[in-house]
Amino acid sequence: MNASWVAILLTAFIPWMTAGQVTGQDITPEEFASLLGMQDIEGVSEESVATSSGYVGGRKDEEVPSTLVPGSADTLRTVGFENYDSVDPVTLQLADLQSQLSAQHMEIGQLRSQLHSPLHFKGRKSPRYFATYESVIVQAVQSNTSALIVETDDGYSQVMFPWKLKHSPRVEFGVMPAAGKLGYRMRYWQFDHSTSFHAGDGNGIIPVGTWGTVGYLAEDGDIVTGVDLVEEGDFRSTVRADVIDMEVQRSLSLPIEIFAGLRYARIKQGYLARTNEALLGTPDTVAAQTEFRGIGPTVAMRFNHQLPLNRLSLFADARGALLFGNQEYSVVDSANDLLQTMNAIGVQDWSDLSNSMATSAELKFGIQYVPADWLAMRVAMEAQHFGGVGGANPIAVFAGSDNGLSTDGPLDDDLSFFGLSVAVEAGF
Known part of the structure; x- marks a missing residue:
């Protein structure tokens, strides 16, 4: 079986295995085979390698070695994780507020217990x-x-x-x-x-x-x-x-x-x-x-x-x-x-x-x-x-x-x- 048929089968199988996690776009068998290293990299331009300098999706961009990027920038974008976004600031604030309310509730309970304790009874006013x-x-x-x-x-x-x-x-x-x-x-x-x-x-x-x-x-x-x-x-x-x-x-x-x-x-x-x-x-x-x-x-x-x-x-x-x-x-x-x-x-x-x-x-x-x-x-x-x-x-x-x-x-x-x-x- 030649590399072209393998690429076609993998192209049809991978979207089903990664449903809800990895999204992709239609690519040619040659481009996919090039990503897998099944084809010479001669057709890849130096310009496309140079423009692939980082990941997308919310992570801090880092320089990517050219040896790890056999395709173009559009090709790298096809395997980015769309769900790997930064946490919503409002969600963080709500979680922090809920934690503070729980701590205050426990502290109020302790204060009430001390107030009702016989050792803290203030006695008669007159x-x-x-x-x-x-x-x-x-x-x-x-x-x-x-x-x-x-x-x-x-x-x-x-x-x-x-x-x-x-x-x-x-x-x-x-x-x-x-x-x-x-x-x-x-x-x-x-x-x-x-x-x-x-x-x-x-x-x-x-x-x-x-x-x-x-x-x-x-x-x-x-x-x-x-x-x-x-x-x-x-x-x-x-x-x-x-x-x-x-x-x-x-x-x-x-x-x-x-x-x-x-x-x-x-x-x-x-x-x-x-x-x-x-x-x-x-x-x-x-x-x-x-x-x-x-x-x-x-x-x-x-x-x-x-x-x-x-x-x-x-x-x-x-x-x-x-x-x-x-x-x-x-x-x-x-x-x-x-x-x-x-x-x-x-x-x-x-x-x-x-x-x-x-x-x-x-x-x-x-x-x-x-x-x-x-x-x-x-x-x-x-x-x-x-x-x-x-x-x-x-x-x-x-x-x-x-x-x-x-x-x-x-x-x-x-x-x-x-x-x-x-x-x-x-x-x-």
């Missing part, structure tokens, strides 16, 4: 005055809840006081701070309740043929202070708590507020037993009392979390205090005509005014509903603990048939309260 009434429904839990010891055929059993949930009021008023300011508040809580029961053969607490014992001081297994051979009696336990908090308040961020100040606490517990009145006509009486009064620093924190539901939020309070003060204890026994006291205050000695230390802790967790801007309602579980405030109930325990009764110190007992609280707060 102070808010408020007053709160709270119904604290709790049960007193004493370290020593013993009322008496009953001797039976099977040994000794300890009868406890049946404490139940009791209502106690708490009031609070103050000023919630504006942004960057200090707030003030005062709280007062009072718990003043008692529980009692009757023991005898009628209710089976002291069965016929057995005896009860109220013991405070024992030596060699025998009661020295207290009363024994109890066949029946009435027993009562009382608890009185007065707690005052005076605190300053500061908002750290949107969900967290801190409080610091002073706490004064007065914890008083009493015990009374009237025994064998029906048998003797005049009852044998045992009365005991312990009281702690102290003041010290307190620190508290409140955490709030807004719920997805409108005007509802969760909150948690934690408060701790160290109380320095005086602790007294006394017990009187009419059966033996004895009075035993410990740490009685002597006004002539200032050291008696501070002879003990107690700890105080308070936890609260609940939900808050705000139906109006001036009204808030809260329901929470609450727990309080006072460590080392002492106890007034009988301290005797049965130590075995060989050792009889033994007693321990009453001044290191603890007192706790567990229950719930319901509060209503008004403010403006």
Whole structure:
């Protein structure tokens, strides 16, 4: 097959293979063969080679060696890439603008996140005055809840006081701070309740043929202070708590507020037993009392979390205090005509005014509903603990048939309260 037929076939085949990419114009077989080097280059003029100095189609013109250009300028133009043009400047500007808008959108999102972050909350613009009434429904839990010891055929059993949930009021008023300011508040809580029961053969607490014992001081297994051979009696336990908090308040961020100040606490517990009145006509009486009064620093924190539901939020309070003060204890026994006291205050000695230390802790967790801007309602579980405030109930325990009764110190007992609280707060 000669070169002319090859050129004709390639001329018909190449446009179909390069559709949409390379455009060309009709050329003669001789010209195409000359481009492929199949024909002598003698027919190509030097002028046509010299005029073929660069490419067309938007690329920078460069000098083209004559050895690579066997055809004329028109011939080179037939194989130029029409789609290889420079990028439209408007397209570049639109792409750059879209990139800038995306970056600004991300930056705005970050700024919004920081604005809504609790650490960047600016707080209230003005102070808010408020007053709160709270119904604290709790049960007193004493370290020593013993009322008496009953001797039976099977040994000794300890009868406890049946404490139940009791209502106690708490009031609070103050000023919630504006942004960057200090707030003030005062709280007062009072718990003043008692529980009692009757023991005898009628209710089976002291069965016929057995005896009860109220013991405070024992030596060699025998009661020295207290009363024994109890066949029946009435027993009562009382608890009185007065707690005052005076605190300053500061908002750290949107969900967290801190409080610091002073706490004064007065914890008083009493015990009374009237025994064998029906048998003797005049009852044998045992009365005991312990009281702690102290003041010290307190620190508290409140955490709030807004719920997805409108005007509802969760909150948690934690408060701790160290109380320095005086602790007294006394017990009187009419059966033996004895009075035993410990740490009685002597006004002539200032050291008696501070002879003990107690700890105080308070936890609260609940939900808050705000139906109006001036009204808030809260329901929470609450727990309080006072460590080392002492106890007034009988301290005797049965130590075995060989050792009889033994007693321990009453001044290191603890007192706790567990229950719930319901509060209503008004403010403006």
